[in-house]
Amino acid sequence: MKHISSPNNAVIRHVEQLQRKSKARKKEGLFIIEGQREILLATRGKFIMEQILVCGPILLDTSTFTAQDVYSKLEIHQSPEIISVTQEVYEKMAYRSGTEGCIAFAKARSQQLNDLELTDTPLILIAESTEKPGNLGALLRTADAAKVDAVIIANPTADLFNPNVIRSSVGCLFTIPTAVCSTKELIGFLSDKNIDLYAATLQSSERYDRIDYRNASAIAVGTEATGLSEEMRAAAKANIIIPMSGEIDSMNVSVSAAIMIFEAKRQRDFK
Structure with missing residues (x-):
């Protein structure tokens, strides 16, 4: 499992870009979902997750976990890449306080x-x-x-x-x-x-x-x-x-x- 400990990592910068810029979201067809409840509802709504960044101590009360642990916790029946991040990194990229230690890259869907x-x-x-x-x-x-x-x-x-x-x-x-x-x-x-x-x-x-x-x-x-x-x-x-x-x-x-x-x-x- 990939682990990120630097807030300057390219993946973290990508999260911040998609959070801030509508143009980037539209160009890439991606957006950011933050929080356990929101990711769960998106999964039930059949939105596809590409990657999920997880702070184990916040989401799972442990720093040692597997991708399957995350899938089970979030009730995800897909297989997105799971990336572990430190609490410092998570708090830097989290859009709001009080979320449950998980941020996902999700694919936008047709809205015709x-x-x-x-x-x-x-x-x-x-x-x-x-x-x-x-x-x-x-x-x-x-x-x-x-x-x-x-x-x-x-x-x-x-x-x-x-x-x-x-x-x-x-x-x-x-x-x-x-x-x-x-x-x-x-x-x-x-x-x-x-x-x-x-x-x-x-x-x-x-x-x-x-x-x-x-x-x-x-x-x-x-x-x-x-x-x-x-x-x-x-x-x-x-x-x-x-x-x-x-x-x-x-x-x-x-x-x-x-x-x-x-x-x-x-x-x-x-x-």
């Missing part, structure tokens, strides 16, 4: 609309032009909690494999079918599939809880600053709004999405 396998009456969450990785991660976490059929990211400004997306989604990036596209492509896709689009917006809107979501439905949320595009609003079957009684007229996008998505799930539970 046509890759989605949908039911006849899917419930889809759409996020248009979400800028903040933390918000995108929180939306994925909401989607997992509600067990929607898919999440579609339209006109993305945040890289889906940004470490902050993975962290804030607590690994839910790997649990929900996800696609990335332009708003124009999305609208065409929804039309072809006979999926009703509901746009969360302040303009000419109906109360979100007075809409019937029991048919094939997609709920779209935009940025907190500017909301949804005119193109998205124009394509919607209805614009929807959450009535608010306070001084402000908006909420965090993931909170808004959760309220609307769980109303749709409530209706479907009584279908």
Whole structure:
């Protein structure tokens, strides 16, 4: 088993490059997963790990271990290369504190609309032009909690494999079918599939809880600053709004999405 004790090793520099640079992730088709829970969820989601860097004293409470020990601990049924690193090296490359001593190189996967396998009456969450990785991660976490059929990211400004997306989604990036596209492509896709689009917006809107979501439905949320595009609003079957009684007229996008998505799930539970 390869062992790394120098923080200047090329493998460690590669980890740091993939953590920092979206361009590098896209060019190589690789991204970094940090943490036992996240790697476990990615494995269950059939993402392929190429290498896993392990700090034995943190992950396994021992500095002596085999690759099989790591596979068993992380419930991995693949055979990625296992590389041992010292605690000093691990702490230097770890993106966040409190992780469990494991960092993986994983292969990115196709995220085309046509890759989605949908039911006849899917419930889809759409996020248009979400800028903040933390918000995108929180939306994925909401989607997992509600067990929607898919999440579609339209006109993305945040890289889906940004470490902050993975962290804030607590690994839910790997649990929900996800696609990335332009708003124009999305609208065409929804039309072809006979999926009703509901746009969360302040303009000419109906109360979100007075809409019937029991048919094939997609709920779209935009940025907190500017909301949804005119193109998205124009394509919607209805614009929807959450009535608010306070001084402000908006909420965090993931909170808004959760309220609307769980109303749709409530209706479907009584279908």
